[in-house]
Amino acid sequence: MEMIEGGVTAAKGFQAAAAEAGIKYQGRTDMALIYSEKPCKAAGTFTTNVVKAAPVKWDQAIIEENIKPQAVIVNSGIANACTGEEGMKVCKETAKAAARRLGIDKHSVLIGSTGVIGMQIPMDRVKEGILKLAESKSADFESGTAAARAIMTTDTEKKEAAVTFKIGETAVTIGAMAKGSGMIHPNMCTMLAFLTTDAVLSGKALKRALSEDVEDTYNMISVDGDTSTNDTVLLLANGRAGNKKIRYGTPEYETFKEALHFVNETLAKKLAGDGEGATALFEAKVVGARTKEQAKILAKSIVCSNLTKAAIAGHDANWGRILCAMGYSGAEFDPEKVDLFFESAAGKLKIIENGTALDYSEEKATEILSRPEVTVIADVREGSEEAAAWGCDLTHGYIDINADYRS
Amino acid sequence: MEMIEGGVTAAKGFQAAAAEAGIKYQGRTDMALIYSEKPCKAAGTFTTNVVKAAPVKWDQAIIEENIKPQAVIVNSGIANACTGEEGMKVCKETAKAAARRLGIDKHSVLIGSTGVIGMQIPMDRVKEGILKLAESKSADFESGTAAARAIMTTDTEKKEAAVTFKIGETAVTIGAMAKGSGMIHPNMCTMLAFLTTDAVLSGKALKRALSEDVEDTYNMISVDGDTSTNDTVLLLANGRAGNKKIRYGTPEYETFKEALHFVNETLAKKLAGDGEGATALFEAKVVGARTKEQAKILAKSIVCSNLTKAAIAGHDANWGRILCAMGYSGAEFDPEKVDLFFESAAGKLKIIENGTALDYSEEKATEILSRPEVTVIADVREGSEEAAAWGCDLTHGYIDINADYRS
Structure with missing residues (x-):
C-alpha cells in the first residue's frame, strides 16, 4: 500500500469541480461536485441525531434502495437542516438540475450540505452553481483539491487522502476528501467525508468495509461533543480498476479494508486536529x-x-x-x-x-x-x-x- | 415557607468558622468548619465517578454506617483525589485532630475537599487550620458566610441559602452553603454542598428527601460536562427545633421536602450561573x-x-x-x-x-x-x-x- 497525492479524483474514472455559487458566503467557492464516468456501487453511514438534515434523508434513501449513484453535489453555506418540506424539495430540485446538466439519471445524485441550520437554500444560486460545476468538471488532481476546498466551513485546511494498492496484479486506488470542524462528535459517521475508489467489489464487501471501519475512525473523534444533524460518509466504487472482484471475508477484502482504514484514519485525525480553534x-x-x-x-x-x-x-x-x-x-x-x-x-x-x-x-x-x-x-x-x-x-x-x- | 438570610448557621444549634491555613493558596481563607452542638442524623449523596477522592470514600463510610456526625471539615486548596493510601491517612488524621480540638468522637467528623487533583495535603497546615477553626467557631450569621467564602475555588461569589417554615406550630430551618464552579456535571450530586437543619425527622425521611431532590436540582446542572471526583452533598439534622417528628410519606414530609427543594434549587442555579467564566x-x-x-x-x-x-x-x-x-x-x-x-x-x-x-x-x-x-x-x-x-x-x-x- 502506498500513500499518494490527491483526493477524490485519484481513483480512475472520477472527476470533480468547485464553484462560487454565493449560497451564503461571497468571494469563495462553496459548491463541489464529484462525478463518476460510470454509475457506482455505494455505501454510506449517517448521523444518528434524531434531527436529520434533508440531504441526509435524501442520501439514506438512495443508499438503502441500492440505487447506483453517479454524482455528489455539496454546498458549504447552509446545512439544509430543520427546513421542513421545503428542505426536501430543495434536494429534489438539486438532483433534477444536476442530472440534467450531467446527462445522468435524476435518482443517481447524492447531496451533501453543511453550514447554518434552519436557513432555506436559495435554489436559483444552486442551479447556477450546478451549471458551473458541470462545465468545469475534470479528472485532474487540481479539481479534486478544489472540491476539497469548496466544502470547508470553519476548517483551516482542506482535507484529502489517497492510497494505491494491489489486488492480485491490478492497481486499485481509494481517494477521499472531508471537512470538519465544529459540531463534531460523530455517532455512526462524521460531518461530510466522501470516498471514491475504482475497485471492483461486491456490494456486501463495500458496505461492510465502510460500516466496520467508521467505528474505529470517524466515530472515535470529537471536537466539541455536539453530534451534527448532517454527518455523512459516502463511499463510491465505480469498478474502473478492473481487478478481480473483492468479496467479503477474503484476503483481498482485508487488503481493501486496510487501505480504506488508512484513508479514514488519516482524514479522521485531520478533522480532529483542525477542530474549531484547535492548536493541537x-x-x-x-x-x-x-x-x-x-x-x-x-x-x-x-x-x-x-x-x-x-x-x-x-x-x-x-x-x-x-x-x-x-x-x-x-x-x-x-x-x-x-x-x-x-x-x-x-x-x-x-x-x-x-x-x-x-x-x-x-x-x-x-x-x-x-x-x-x-x-x-x-x-x-x-x-x-x-x-x-x-x-x-x-x-x-x-x-x-x-x-x-x-x- | 420564608426565605431568610444566612447559610449553614441559620438553623438552631449549628456553628461555623473559616481559617487561613495556606493549604495551597496564601492570603485567603481556605478551610471551613461546620459544627453541631449535638450529634446529627445525616444523609449524603456522592459522585458516581469511578475515581473517588479520599474524603468521598471517608464520608460514604460514615453515612452508610449511620454514624452520627457532629462536624464537617473542608479545605479548598487540594482535592485529595488520586492520592492513594496517603490520601486516606490524611482523612483519618484530619478527623482525629478535629475530634480532639472539638471534644467530640473521632468517627463523627465528615470531610470535604476541593481543588487540585493528585497533590498530597500538607497535614501540618491542616492541623494548624483546625486549631484556628475550633477557636473561632460561632453560631452567628457572619461565621456561616465566612465558611461559605472559605470553600470557594474559582467561584466568583459565595453561595448560601436558608429557609424557615412551620411543622405544626414549630418553626424549622434549613440552611446551606455550596461551591462550584468547574468540573461540574454532577451525577448523583454536585461539587460540595452542605445543608444543615434543626428539624426532627426520621432517618428514612432525611435520606429519601435528599436523594429524591438531588435528582431534580444538582443533577440537572452542568458547567462543562466533567463529573468531578469530589462531588458531595451532605445534609445534617440536629433536631434542635423540637418539632413533631417528620416521618416519610406524611404531609409534614412534603412540607420539609418542599423547603429542601427550594434551598437545593437555589444553590444549584447559583452553581450553574457562576460556572467558570460564565456571564449568564x-x-x-x-x-x-x-x-x-x-x-x-x-x-x-x-x-x-x-x-x-x-x-x-x-x-x-x-x-x-x-x-x-x-x-x-x-x-x-x-x-x-x-x-x-x-x-x-x-x-x-x-x-x-x-x-x-x-x-x-x-x-x-x-x-x-x-x-x-x-x-x-x-x-x-x-x-x-x-x-x-x-x-x-x-x-x-x-x-x-x-x-x-x-x-
Missing part, C-alpha cells in the same frame, strides 16, 4: 484493556473532556483531569492500577504509576505538550486490548468562532 | 413531554452543548444548535412538532414553530439573550410532563481559567 491534535490511547469496547469508551471520554482539552491548550500536564474523565466514562477500571504517559515528537514521559503521581519534570511535560500533535497513553493493566481516540485542545479560538458563527 | 445563567425548560425522564434528558442535553453555550455567550439566537442538541440527547421526539421560545427579563419570543423558524426579530432575540439569566423553552407537544436544567454560557473566561489552572 490530541490523541488518547488506552492500552492494557480487558476489551476493545472498554478501551474505546475510556479513550473517547478523555478526548471529550472540556477540562482536559483546556489543559492541553495550556500545555499543562494536568493528569488529574484525565483520570477524572476516565472515571466518569461509564467503563469500569481500577484507578489505582493506571499508568499514564505523555508523548509527542519531543519525547515520552511517565507521569503516574499505579494511579499516583511520579516525581516527573513539569518542564519536560510542558515541552512534550507544546507540540502540534500530543498523545496521552493510559495503561489500565487489565488485559491486552487497546483503542485510540482523537480530539483537539479547547481554546479562545473555539469561543471566537462559535459565540457569533451566524453573522 | 442558562436555563433550559422542556415542556409538553410524554414523561419526566424524556423532559430531563432533553433539557440536560441543551445546557450541556458546547455550541449552544458559545452561542449564548454571543447572545446569538442560534436555535439550530438547540434542536441539534435535543436530537442527539438519546430521547425520542418529533423535531417537526417542536415549538421553541427564548425568555428573560427582557421578554419572551417564539422562535420556531413545528420545527421550522418563524420570521422573528433577531434584534429582539439578541436583546432577550443579553440578560444575565436566560431561558430557552422547548415545547415538544407530546404530553404534559416538564423538567428544567441549568448551565451557563461558554466564554473566553473558561479557557483562561482552565488552560492553566494549576499554576
